[in-house]
Amino acid sequence: MQNVDLNLLVALDALLAERSVTGAARRLGLSVSAMSRTLTRLRNATGDRLLLQAGRTLVLTPYAEQLSQQVPLLAREVRTVLRPADRSLSLDTLEQCFTIRAGEGFIDLLAGALTERVRQTAPRVQLRFVPKPDWDAGPLREGTIDLEIGIVQTSAPEIRTRRLFHDRYVGVCRIGHPILTETHVSIERYAQYGRVVASRTGYARTPVDAALESQGLTQQVPIVVPAYTNAMQIVAQTNLLAVIPHSCLGNRLTPDYAGANGLQSFELPMPLPAFHISAIWHPRLDNDPAHAWLRAEVLAVSQAAYP
Template sequence: MVYPIVMEDIDLNLLVALDALLAEGSVTEAAKRLGLSPSAMSRTLSRLRAVTGDPLLVRAGRSLAPTRFAEALRDPVHAVTQDARAILRPAASEIDMATLETTFSMRVSEAFLEFLAAPLVSAMTDAAPHVRIRFVLKPDKEPHALREGLVDLEIGVLGVPAPELRTRLLLRDRLIGIAREDHPLLTGEAVTVERYAACSHVVASRNGEFAEAVDEALEKKNLKREIRVVVPGFPDAMRIAASTFFVAAVPASCLGKNGVNGPLAARGIRGFELPFETPEILVSAIWHPRADADPAHRWLRDIVARVCRAAYP
């Protein structure tokens, strides 16, 4: 005889626990994520094993590994729990940011951390003092972190095409040159493309590559520059330019509101307009559509946009 399943037979909390266990691969870490004790999470895992008829997580040395059945459950369980949270979350008018307790994870560049993280944290904590903020450095432009719900928001330049993702333009940027204030390039004569190319250069490249938009622009003029140093991020390039006679190309936003007209005396460097054109840099907020209607996420997007407008009007 087949007995019908009624709502009393279904404990949706088990789905939340299963999502945490499959994401963390650890009873202890899943317990921390849900604010439970390890023993309570262990009992929940036992219940899940009984309900599914599968061990789900098995010992592999000192860690736990998912079974094939658990691997197959990972994505659908995560999607269901995300949808459930979105459905059951209070409407915008019912959310009080002053009392909201949640964690926002944002994937950002090293340059964003250097120049915008502080004002963003200040603005967010002033309005929502109980909100926690997690910044994660972006090693690439792949969309998997947003698709898998590992981060709530990504800030940067669109990379790999992902048509389902939502975007909001934060600022239009451009590359400028920087060098220490006593650099020969900035004394006397105008900065020509020939004089610029003849300098020694430090390049910021996340992937450690030597070529970038500047080199493509120089190649069109049958010129080539000498790249002496490659660093992971623009702040690194600025530090090296400040202490050597290397020249760097960085987004104008790295120099703050005053751009090339504002010498960064504390760093001992000065910006200058590049003597050639490079593509415009469009910095956007990027998120997955599952969070589009979420009022707390909408607040996050709005405050990020407001901080960027204030920093770069």
């Protein structure tokens, strides 16, 4: 389309509406001579005279009459497409469903606070949380989810992230568990009790096993569950132990969540790397005002809970 000049479409729209070179020039803020040259270019482009002298006025050719039914709509559409994007956002009238992929820990401990915060400013917005079976970036790229919350474990180079809070792993057991008789749990005593493993993939081996084996120890894993919150429920009813993120114990918005569910935490006898929980999204939503607002709300709730 090297020879296409969309300015000619705007000029043609003015000429067809005014049926006058002088009137079209005035409408577009051009000189009459410039408008006359533009009419010549339009005649060359279309192969039609378009406007003909009839006494003291100009009349449309049959082809121009035909174009007069199409060009005004095309001109409006071109102006709409090529004007700066409207970035305004009216939260009180915003009707949108955001699909968020997050772990059960975030849903259980922060989704309620996030929902209440959203409802205060955007009552017609719906948050739809979906399961997080893996860390595949495909749903973000395809647009089936709008936002992911969790550990960044994708190699997709274009994905955007924003750190929400710092986290680390701790041990957890039921209140009154015999392991709590020690002030500091030794690795040998830790290995004496079975462990619930939370694994999205169902894979039972974790870095805890490698740390135990380095000391010549092993630990029974009688059950594998898909989520940390599942592990916490099982631990509360048994003498099994679990390794969970510290954030699952509770926060400033949901204090003593673990204690209210019959659980007590302890420091693990082996070092495990800390990590960060982040908001993750596709760059096509970078400048979307509604999505930017949602990201800000998620960040505000996260920082309020885990300052």
